Amino acid sequence: MPPTARARRVAAFALTWLLIATSSTAALADGDPANGAKIFQQCSACHSSEDGVNMVGPSLHCVVGRPAGSIAGFDYSPAIQEAAQKNLAWTEANIIGYLQDPHKFLGNFDQDPGARNKMPFNLVDPQQRQDVVAYLKGQCTGGH
Numbered sequence: 001m002p003p004t005a006r007a008r009r010v011a012a013f014a015l016t017w018l019l020i021a022t023s024s025t026a027a028l029a030d031g032d033p034a035n036g037a038k039i040f041q042q043c044s045a046c047h048s049s050e051d052g053v054n055m056v057g058p059s060l061h062c063v064v065g066r067p068a069g070s071i072a073g074f075d076y077s078p079a080i081q082e083a084a085q086k087n088l089a090w091t092e093a094n095i096i097g098y099l100q101d102p103h104k105f106l107g108n109f110d111q112d113p114g115a116r117n118k119m120p121f122n123l124v125d126p127q128q129r130q131d132v133v134a135y136l137k138g139q140c141t142g143g144h
């Protein structure tokens with residue numbers, strides 16, 4: 001094979017591996033907001049992402065970074081109220097932990113395993129949790 005063709009093959013091979021490596025790191029580091037928008041359809045049975053719109057659950061507008069239990073006028077459960085007193089903030093990691101099992105997450109955080117919470121929903125799949133958080137984060141970047 002002429003040297004240039006060989007060099008091209010080597011370069012193509014290296015590029016393929018580079019793409020595989022970067023795409024798998026990206027999947028671990030960040031969620032996919034487009035997929036998160038689809039996951040959010042499950043949340044929207046109870047939540048709106050619009051500011052000031054509370055349904056069965058509180059508005060999730062700009063929830064990433066928000067203190068827990070901070071929507072005025074929403075009737076939070078004792079578990080969330082206790083967590084709010086202990087300064088729980090909805091960081092990405094905390095939302096991801098909460099979505100896996102709200103009851104257990106708040107029970108651990110509050111150090112009160114019996115604390116009653118009101119969100120009867122969980123997302124087991126870790127990628128789906130990352131994706132929905134990426135979506136929620138994206139909802140808040142424009143204008144805020």
Ligand code: HEC
Nearest residue numbers: 042043046056057058068069070076077080117118119121
């Ligand atoms: C069946 C209804 C229901 C579904 C579905 C649901 N939630 Fe909730 N969610 C609630 C309720 C009710 C609360 C208030 C919890 C409490 O007071 O214990 C809540 C609270 C929350 C909070 C805390 C908000 C705050 O102001 O402290 C977050 C974050 C949250 N939900 C995210 C989600 C996400 C993301 C999804 C979808 C993956 C989802 N929820 C699906 C009912 C639901």
